[in-house]
Amino acid sequence: MAGIRLEGLRKEFGHVVAVKELTLNFPDGKFAALLGPSGCGKTTTMNMIAGLETPTAGAIYFDDRRMNDVPPGKRGVGFVFQNYAIFTHMTVAENIGFGLKIRHVDRATIEKEVKKVAELLQITDMLDLNAGRLSVNDMQKVALGRSMITRPRIFLLDEPFSNLDAAFRAYMRGELKRIQREIGQTMIYVTHDQVEAMSMADNIAVMDFGVLQQFGSPDEVYNRPVNTFVANFIGSPNMNFVKCSYRVEDGQGWLVQHNGNARVPVDDRRRRLLEQRSDNAELILGIRPEHLHLHSQQDSPDLLSVTVHFVEPLGPKTVVHLRLGRDIVRAIAPAAYRAATASVQWIGVDPAFMHIFDGNSGLVIR
Amino acid sequence: MAHIRLENVTKRFGRTTAVKALSLEINDGEFFCILGPPGAGKTTTLRLIVGLETPDEGNVLIDGEVVNHVHPRERDIAMIFQNLALYPDKTVFDNIAYPLRERKVPRSDIEKQVAAVAKTLHIEKLLDRKPGKLSGGERQRVAIARAIVRQPRAYLMDEPLANLDALLRLEMRIELKRLQEYVHETLVYVTSDQIEAMSMADRIAVMFQGKLLQCDTPGNVYDFPADRQVATIVGSPPMNFLPCQVSYRDNGLELTHAGFRLQADGERHPLRDSLQQQIQEGSDLLVGVRPEDVLVHERQVHAAAFPARVSVVEPLGAETIVDLRLGPHMLKAIVPPTQILNEQQEVWISFNMAKLHILDAHTGIRLYTTGEEGALVCTPGTAWSNSSLTPPS
Numbered sequence: 060m061a062g063i064r065l066e067g068l069r070k071e072f073g074h075v076v077a078v079k080e081l082t083l084n085f086p087d088g089k090f091a092a093l094l095g096p097s098g099c100g101k102t103t104t105m106n107m108i109a110g111l112e113t114p115t116a117g118a119i120y121f122d123d124r125r126m127n128d129v130p131p132g133k134r135g136v137g138f139v140f141q142n143y144a145i146f147t148h149m150t151v152a153e154n155i156g157f158g159l160k161i162r163h164v165d166r167a168t169i170e171k172e173v174k175k176v177a178e179l180l181q182i183t184d185m186l187d188l189n190a191g192r193l194s195v196n197d198m199q200k201v202a203l204g205r206s207m208i209t210r211p212r213i214f215l216l217d218e219p220f221s222n223l224d225a226a227f228r229a230y231m232r233g234e235l236k237r238i239q240r241e242i243g244q245t246m247i248y249v250t251h252d253q254v255e256a257m258s259m260a261d262n263i264a265v266m267d268f269g270v271l272q273q274f275g276s277p278d279e280v281y282n283r284p285v286n287t288f289v290a291n292f293i294g295s296p297n298m299n300f301v302k303c304s305y306r307v308e309d310g311q312g313w314l315v316q317h318n319g320n321a322r323v324p325v326d327d328r329r330r331r332l333l334e335q336r337s338d339n340a341e342l343i344l345g346i347r348p349e350h351l352h353l354h355s356q357q358d359s360p361d362l363l364s365v366t367v368h369f370v371e372p373l374g375p376k377t378v379v380h381l382r383l384g385r386d387i388v389r390a391i392a393p394a395a396y397r398a399a400t401a402s403v404q405w406i407g408v409d410p411a412f413m414h415i416f417d418g419n420s421g422l423v424i425r
Numbered sequence: 426m427a428h429i430r431l432e433n434v435t436k437r438f439g440r441t442t443a444v445k446a447l448s449l450e451i452n453d454g455e456f457f458c459i460l461g462p463p464g465a466g467k468t469t470t471l472r473l474i475v476g477l478e479t480p481d482e483g484n485v486l487i488d489g490e491v492v493n494h495v496h497p498r499e500r501d502i503a504m505i506f507q508n509l510a511l512y513p514d515k516t517v518f519d520n521i522a523y524p525l526r527e528r529k530v531p532r533s534d535i536e537k538q539v540a541a542v543a544k545t546l547h548i549e550k551l552l553d554r555k556p557g558k559l560s561g562g563e564r565q566r567v568a569i570a571r572a573i574v575r576q577p578r579a580y581l582m583d584e585p586l587a588n589l590d591a592l593l594r595l596e597m598r599i600e601l602k603r604l605q606e607y608v609h610e611t612l613v614y615v616t617s618d619q620i621e622a623m624s625m626a627d628r629i630a631v632m633f634q635g636k637l638l639q640c641d642t643p644g645n646v647y648d649f650p651a652d653r654q655v656a657t658i659v660g661s662p663p664m665n666f667l668p669c670q671v672s673y674r675d676n677g678l679e680l681t682h683a684g685f686r687l688q689a690d691g692e693r694h695p696l697r698d699s700l701q702q703q704i705q706e707g708s709d710l711l712v713g714v715r716p717e718d719v720l721v722h723e724r725q726v727h728a729a730a731f732p733a734r735v736s737v738v739e740p741l742g743a744e745t746i747v748d749l750r751l752g753p754h755m756l757k758a759i760v761p762p763t764q765i766l767n768e769q770q771e772v773w774i775s776f777n778m779a780k781l782h783i784l785d786a787h788t789g790i791r792l793y794t795t796g797e798e799g800a801l802v803c804t805p806g807t808a809w810s811n812s813s814l815t816p817p818s
Contacts, residue, residue: 096590195463224462225619229662233748233757236737240768251590258739258746281742294742296595349743369599371624374647374660375717375759378624380599391743 062087063108063213063245068117070103070269077103079269080117085262087122090239090246092256095266095292101249104266105215108247109136121212137211139219143202147191151182154190154201158209176204179238196227207238213245221252232258253293257281265289287421290345290414296378299351299388301344302418305333314344314415319384321363323408329415332424341418350412351390353379354405355398362405367398381406426453427487427502427578427611429474434483436469443469445635446483451613456605458626459615461658465632467615471581474613475504487578503572504581507588509564511556517543517567518552524575542570545604562593569604579611586621598624619659623647631655648780653789656713656782662746665719665756666711668786673697673706680710680783681806683752685731687712687781688802696783696793696801704785704792713782713791719758721747721766722773730773731805735766749774776803 063085070078078100085091093101106112108119110131119126126134145154153160155176156169164172177183180200185193190201199219206214220228236259239246250256256263257277265272265280265288273280273289284290290298302317305325312330313322323344325333333342354362368387369380377392381404390406398404415424429451436444444466451457459467472478473485476497484491492500511520518539525535543549546566556564565585572580585601586594602625605612616622622629623643630640631654638658639651650656656664669682677690678697689696704710722730736755739746740762747758747766751774758774766772781801783793795801 096592222463224617225661226462226657226663229757232739233737233746233755236739237748240737253591254741257741277740277742281740292592295591297592347743369603371599371602372643373620373623374643375715 062089062122063247064120064123065104065108066118066120068104068107068119069115070100070107070112071115077269078107081269081271083264083271083274085245085247088243088245089261090236090248090259092260092263093247093249093266094251094253094256094263095272096251098268099266100269101251101264101266102217103269105217105247105249108213109138109215110134135212137206137209137214139199139203139206139214139216141218141222143195143198143219145190145198145201145205147189149190150186151188151190151193151201151204152177152186155186155204155208157205162209172208173204176208179207179241180204180234196223199223199231203235203238207242210242211244213247214239215247215249217249218251220255221250228255235259254295257293263293265292267292283423283425284345284414285423287343287345287416290416290423294347296348296389296391298345298347298414300416301346301383301386301388303342303344304339305342314342316384316386317341318386321383323363323413324361324410325415326410329424333415342424343416343418343421344408345414345416346388346408346412348378348389349391350409351388352407352409353390353392353396354407357405359407362407365404365406367400367402367404369400370396370398372396379404426609428453428489429579429611429613430484430486431470431473432484432486434470434473434480434485436466436473436478437481442635444473447632447635447637448483449630449637449640451611452627453611454609455611456602456625456627457611457613458622458629459613459632460617460619460622460626460629461632462617464634465617466635467617467632468583470632471504471583471613471615475502475581476500477504501578502581503575503577503579505568505572505583505585507584509568509585511564511567511571513556516553516555517548517559520556520567521570521574524571538574539570542574545573545607546570561589562597565589565597569601573608577610579613581613581615583615584617585614586616586618594618594621601625619661623659629659631658633658649794650713650782650791652791653711653713653784656715656784656791660715662716662757662759664713664715664782666713666784667751667754667756668709669712671700671704671706671708671710673701680712682712684733684806686804686806688804689800690802699792700783709786710792711784711786711789713784714756714776715780716746716757716759718777718780719749719756720775720777721749721758721760721764722775725773727775729778729803729805730775731803733772733774735768735770735772737768738766778803 065081065083068081095101107114152173156173159169177186182200220231263280264274267288273285280289280293303314306313306315312325314325315322365381365383368382371378375394377396379390379392381388431447431449434447461467480493485493521539522535548566586597626643628642629646631638633654638655639646646659667682669680672679677694680687733749733751736748736750745760745762747760749756779795779797781795782791784791
């Protein structure tokens with residue numbers, strides 16, 4: 060099976076270009092996320108895949124079959140939206156079975172399929188309950204079941220859990236992933252929450268202002284972001300960015316901080332790349348908080364001097380906000396960590412996890 | 426500065442009781458968070474404090490004075506709503522100046538005060554713009570500026586960051602906390618985001634279905650939750666709960682789950698003391714353990730480890746959440762991103778024995794927390810659901 064392919068997809072609403080020349084391959088049977096801030100074009104993209112919007116330019120293929128002119132009802136797409144819109148006067152079983160009933164499937168088959176779906180969603184004990192009496196969390200599960208029963212070719216989910224409480228969202232992330240693995244259908248999940256995308260998706264399409272930034276696995280977008288947008292958007296707390304420039308001092312290549320006196324050594328491979336560049340443009344050093352190691356003493360000469368700006372205990376861990384010259388960076392410390400504001404600490408930058416971005420384009424230098 | 430107290434406050438809307446016998450005490454200058462899922466009664470509580478709702482029972486007191494029938498305007502409390510309610514046809518300057526003009530403050534003073542507060546919030550350059558031309562974060566700051574300029578006794582905020590993108594929420598959290606420390610006024614902050622509450626609050630009031638479950642510092646609410654509900658609301662992913670049965674022995678007691686067993690040795694063990702009055706032999710209890718306190722091993726590294734199976738793996742980048750199947754139950758563990766586990770993989774799990782909780786299975790109340798190694802001893806159970814795994818000898 061070839062999966063879902065978008066080629067040069069573009070959508071304009073008057074002067075606004077919501078989606079710009081999007082080319083993307085969603086592998087068949089995998090869980091994909093469309094991730095980005097409000098207005099990035101993810102919902103518009105999903106709507107075009109569904110057939111609810113017509114592309115201004117470009118094409119959509121399901122298994123190499125061009126779908127642009129196929130009406131939404133004939134695309135074999137199942138939806139789950141934020142507002143579950145289940146039938147509150149029917150039982151849970153009737154809700155789930157509805158899609159098959161209107162297709163005139165026989166009763167015995169409907170009963171069998173409803174049972175299967177209920178088992179998958181772990182709601183078998185609710186089948187005879189009136190759907191209107193359920194909690195909002197359970198209603199959303201029923202909405203999911205109602206969509207699943209017709210075995211759509213692909214599932215499109217538009218932030219289905221964003222209105223529900225945090226504990227349920229954490230629970231449903233694992234559940235939805237498990238369900239997708241079991242039913243094996245292609246799932247495309249639209250969200251602005253990077254935790255959802257990272258935890259569930261096999262591949263994440265990160266978008267901003269209608270443009271695809273990067274399409275890759277959670278490991279790729281987290282550890283090898285192609286630009287500062289992706290690096291900043293994925294991961295919480297965000298990656299630290301420090302403006303600097305490249306200089307050769309004492310026979311060694313260094314990234315020297317703009318807003319302070321700190322400097323970190325550059326490895327040979329990237330030294331060569333940086334020295335090949337024609338200008339000495341501004342660079343951005345990127346390092347994730349968990350890769351900044353906090354010390355209370357200057358245990359080694361490589362450590363950089365910082366002062367504590369703010370200590371944020373978050374339960375299982377503590378985020379320490381530090382002043383490095385005039386920049387602020389964040390490091391992760393154990394839950395019990397405490398330090399006085401303005402006290403002096405030392406940080407080590409783990410060179411293996413250091414990213415270097417071009418200051419103008421934001422692109423990574425690798 | 427204001428000291429705010431609610432005494433046994435109940436508020437009903439038709440047949441729904443939004444707030445039930447709520448008693449709360451908020452100290453002068455405190456950053457006080459009210460945390461709970463949607464429908465907990467948080468917004469109603471805030472509206473009772475500001476005076477947009479009148480209690481059906483009980484009293485609302487501000488600085489020792491009962492204010493149940495005092496008009497919101499006379500309470501001198503500034504509330505910032507989720508939708509901000511900025512005046513769309515007025516400039517930022519006029520929005521902020523509005524409360525001062527209402528009070529007939531002289532024009533030169535208005536200009537000075539608005540400039541000062543705009544500078545504190547880094548919006549000096551936006552004073553001539555209208556709200557429609559501002560970003561979400563900028564509008565947020567204008568709403569806050571408009572509240573600050575009134576110099577009220579206290580500030581109330583109702584999920585002010587809920588409509589902002591995840592990135593902006595992180596930035597604004599720190600700004601708000603530092604602002605409150607600088608201004609040093611009482612702030613009552615409603616949120617359904619437990620990270621916000623944990624990060625910013627001096628104390629958190631956890632509410633659920635109209636009732637107060639616990640009111641304490643973030644550290645205590647996290648490490649010593651009053652009951653199962655608090656332990657689910659605070660912490661993400663929420664605490665895991667595994668049912669087990671208690672049996673009393675001559676020299677201690679035992680909690681049995683199919684996969685593992687917990688032993689409390691000694692006639693005077695604190696767990697035995699806290700259980701024996703209320704919990705009968707054979708009763709169900711819950712073992713509560715947070716995902717970060719569940720350790721996953723690829724081999725049976727020590728006698729306390731017992732088998733489980735990986736269901737799915739959720740890689741978050743800085744850490745990975747592993748969904749595990751332990752017989753008929755599921756639990757989540759947090760492992761470092763470097764630990765690679767595969768779906769359906771058989772693994773061995775152990776608990777951080779210093780962080781285990783025992784809860785009543787019916788009321789959900791937390792009865793006991795280990796707090797130190799050796800307080801409870803864990804051994805693998807005797808019944809296996811993973812047929813391919815052999816029990817240790």
